[in-house]
Amino acid sequence: MLKRIITIFVLALFVMSVVSCGQAKKESGLKIAMVTDVGGINDQSFNQSAWEGLKKSEEDFGIAVSYLESTQDADYAPNMETLLDAGNDVIWGIGFKMGDTIKEKALANPDQKYAIIDYAYGDETPVNVVGVVFKEQEPSFLVGYIAGKMTKTNKVGFVGGMKFPLIEKFEYGFKAGVKLANPDAEIFAQYADSFTDAAKGKAIANQMYGKDADIVYHAAGGVGDGVIEAAKEQDKYAIGVDRDQNSLAPEHVITSAMKRVDNAIYNVADLLVKDEFPGGTTVVYGLKEGGVGIAPTSDKLVPAEILEEVEELKAKIISGEIVVPSTPDAYTEWIK
Amino acid sequence: MKLNWKELRKTIYIFATEKTVGFTLISIFLGLVVGAIFLTAAGFNPFQAYGIILRGIFSKPSYISYTIIRATPLILTGLSIAFAFKTGLFNIGAEGQFIIGSVVATATGYFLHLPLLIHIPVVIISAVLAAGIWGGLAGYFKAKFGVHEVISTIMLNWVALYFQNFLIYTEGFQKPGGETSYSIQPTANMMILKTWKQSAAGREWLLQHPFWKDLLRTPANWGFIIAIIMAVLVWFVLNKTALGYRLRAVGFNRFAAEYGGINVNKNMIISMFIAGALAGLAGALQVVGVSHKVTLIAAMEGYGFDGIAVALIANSNALGCILAGLLFGALKYGGAKIQPFMQAPSEVVSIVIGSIVFFISIPRLIKLILSRKNKKGGTK
Numbered sequence A: 001m002l003k004r005i006i007t008i009f010v011l012a013l014f015v016m017s018v019v020s021c022g023q024a025k026k027e028s029g030l031k032i033a034m035v036t037d038v039g040g041i042n043d044q045s046f047n048q049s050a051w052e053g054l055k056k057s058e059e060d061f062g063i064a065v066s067y068l069e070s071t072q073d074a075d076y077a078p079n080m081e082t083l084l085d086a087g088n089d090v091i092w093g094i095g096f097k098m099g100d101t102i103k104e105k106a107l108a109n110p111d112q113k114y115a116i117i118d119y120a121y122g123d124e125t126p127v128n129v130v131g132v133v134f135k136e137q138e139p140s141f142l143v144g145y146i147a148g149k150m151t152k153t154n155k156v157g158f159v160g161g162m163k164f165p166l167i168e169k170f171e172y173g174f175k176a177g178v179k180l181a182n183p184d185a186e187i188f189a190q191y192a193d194s195f196t197d198a199a200k201g202k203a204i205a206n207q208m209y210g211k212d213a214d215i216v217y218h219a220a221g222g223v224g225d226g227v228i229e230a231a232k233e234q235d236k237y238a239i240g241v242d243r244d245q246n247s248l249a250p251e252h253v254i255t256s257a258m259k260r261v262d263n264a265i266y267n268v269a270d271l272l273v274k275d276e277f278p279g280g281t282t283v284v285y286g287l288k289e290g291g292v293g294i295a296p297t298s299d300k301l302v303p304a305e306i307l308e309e310v311e312e313l314k315a316k317i318i319s320g321e322i323v324v325p326s327t328p329d330a331y332t333e334w335i336k
Numbered sequence B: 001m002k003l004n005w006k007e008l009r010k011t012i013y014i015f016a017t018e019k020t021v022g023f024t025l026i027s028i029f030l031g032l033v034v035g036a037i038f039l040t041a042a043g044f045n046p047f048q049a050y051g052i053i054l055r056g057i058f059s060k061p062s063y064i065s066y067t068i069i070r071a072t073p074l075i076l077t078g079l080s081i082a083f084a085f086k087t088g089l090f091n092i093g094a095e096g097q098f099i100i101g102s103v104v105a106t107a108t109g110y111f112l113h114l115p116l117l118i119h120i121p122v123v124i125i126s127a128v129l130a131a132g133i134w135g136g137l138a139g140y141f142k143a144k145f146g147v148h149e150v151i152s153t154i155m156l157n158w159v160a161l162y163f164q165n166f167l168i169y170t171e172g173f174q175k176p177g178g179e180t181s182y183s184i185q186p187t188a189n190m191m192i193l194k195t196w197k198q199s200a201a202g203r204e205w206l207l208q209h210p211f212w213k214d215l216l217r218t219p220a221n222w223g224f225i226i227a228i229i230m231a232v233l234v235w236f237v238l239n240k241t242a243l244g245y246r247l248r249a250v251g252f253n254r255f256a257a258e259y260g261g262i263n264v265n266k267n268m269i270i271s272m273f274i275a276g277a278l279a280g281l282a283g284a285l286q287v288v289g290v291s292h293k294v295t296l297i298a299a300m301e302g303y304g305f306d307g308i309a310v311a312l313i314a315n316s317n318a319l320g321c322i323l324a325g326l327l328f329g330a331l332k333y334g335g336a337k338i339q340p341f342m343q344a345p346s347e348v349v350s351i352v353i354g355s356i357v358f359f360i361s362i363p364r365l366i367k368l369i370l371s372r373k374n375k376k377g378g379t380k
Helices: A002-021 A046-061 A073-085 A096-108 A137-150 A165-181 A198-210 A223-234 A261-273 A296-300 A304-319 A328-335 B005-018 B020-041 B046-058 B061-086 B094-111 B116-145 B149-169 B194-198 B200-208 B210-216 B223-240 B242-252 B254-259 B264-291 B303-313 B318-335 B338-342 B347-361 B363-370 B372-377
Strands: A031-035 A064-068 A090-093 A113-117 A129-134 A155-160 A186-191 A215-219 A237-242 A253-259 A281-285 A292-294
Touching: A031 A046, A031 A073, A031 A261, A046 A064, A046 A261, A064 A073, A064 B338, A073 A090, A073 A096, A073 B061, A073 B264, A090 A096, A090 A261, A096 A113, A096 A129, A096 B200, A113 A261, A129 A261, A137 A165, A137 A215, A137 A237, A137 A253, A137 A292, A137 A304, A155 A165, A155 A198, A155 A223, A165 A186, A165 A215, A165 A328, A186 A198, A198 A215, A198 A223, A215 A223, A215 A253, A223 A237, A253 A296, A261 A281, A296 A304, B020 B046, B020 B303, B020 B347, B020 B363, B046 B061, B046 B318, B046 B338, B061 B094, B061 B210, B061 B223, B061 B242, B061 B264, B061 B303, B061 B318, B094 B116, B094 B149, B094 B264, B094 B303, B116 B149, B116 B264, B194 B200, B200 B210, B223 B242, B223 B264, B223 B318, B242 B254, B242 B264, B254 B264, B264 B303, B303 B318, B303 B347, B318 B347, B347 B363
Parallel strands: A031 A064, A031 A090, A090 A113, A113 A129, A129 A281, A155 A186, A155 A215, A215 A237, A237 A253
Antiparallel strands: A253 A292
């Protein structure tokens, strides 16, 4: 036994030193990699969706794809550099938390292409960066409209992850939709201060259901799992977010506000293949661009006539007739 | 060459079972073996993976720098836990003390306007004091009400986390439209050449000088030096001073210590204060050296919890924490690279770290594996 251990040890040292001297093999074709935010690659939400988008581009365009997970905010910069050294054509930062890091790295490495989800640099976008943002308020508005029409108690709820402008887009879009459908409806809104604490989501949702709300919409990542769980137990309705979450509770998740991070990533890969990488710009994905929408499974629980009205609203948003509010101020203005 | 296996085996057995260092090294090696088994099972060449990790740590100046930056807070939180261990207390609260340290450092770094040479010490000292009081609170609860420090520190972790989030939401501290606080003033910055390397002239110069560009692309700072000084200081205090003697006496046997005339309660509070101060220093250095701000956090970041593993690997030895922290930082930083370079799951590194801690916690198993007697005796 001992002899074996020693032999393995010596062998390991030897081989390791040999391998260390070698070079990583060069791969032909394009390479795209992404850095996840602290949610990790299996977050049931936008990191996972982003990776699905990359995987799809791997299949369709033969691009070599990889990812690097971050466990702390301090990981973003070193992870970006690791991917830089790995020789990628485009490096994605998934999530607005990487906004500052991407910009800093992009300025320091002008020859490297970067892209980021949920961050817009506006006029200051470096020429080698693409910012991708979504109009989250638009699908939120549509599901809000559905909630406003379907509520029997005239009370609905919203559970947010953490209170900052990105999540507020969900909140105010939703509220506006509810108010349009049902001006008398009361809307409870609460933030969980977490994107992971499912127990807390459940507690908040239970509280809202206890106050007679019958539909709760969440924009809270993993917290939302608890919201849906509560809906199941109380036999009330919930509305999912980011991906089609109907499968989590087929009888209780009436619809989901989808944010197609995967489509956005896939599109940028497509543009890269065509050598049309939109560097220096911000790409906005709304209903018009097919970057957001409501879940295809909505017709299971939502009456057809409401869905028809939703289609009309959708057309109005696309044509610009309705501009959905995304901030507290815009919402106050809109309510008038 | 003819090797005397019997002799060698005996030497290794003694080295691994009777010397702490040897035992730790064997555990680390076994942890790597376990990682290799998982890699092989997943269809990857473990030698290639470990080669990538090694190259990912040593092959560029910036990699070494990142490893050190990664290790710095872990050395200090490890020290914090090791210090409490030595005095008979289990400080699970390093996480919360780290948070208090970083949030106080950000607040003093942003709100105070002081000259360069005074600002950094003021920031660090206030953060260390606040975190020390935070830690001392748990010691006080234990001394006064008999609340076990494991329970109180775990709860204080959450209080600290939500306190940080609460402060970030405060108007005047939150950067508008973001989920972070404002950044600290330039005078409180400890990152080397920060302003210069982000200026146009600096960028231009760095493009011409690849070595410096590579090194300075990391947030290199003086934190590591401070961490080493602290490790030496902790070792000195514990082993060479009357205070350290009293603290250790309480740790060995509090009743005997009390009988010997040592005020146990007071020493518990002191011990938790120092442990808190060390973890708070980690948080403060992270802010002044690396992040320059605090962010809304939805879950614990793990600096304190990783510190528990560091302290375990170091066998609660203050100087050992430096090496264990570096090992930990290196594995975490270098280990992540096997994903982008060979598409191997970087979770393997967590398996390696977990196994190392596991092997260290069960010395008897190692002894069994290495014991000759056991081999001959077969199953018992």
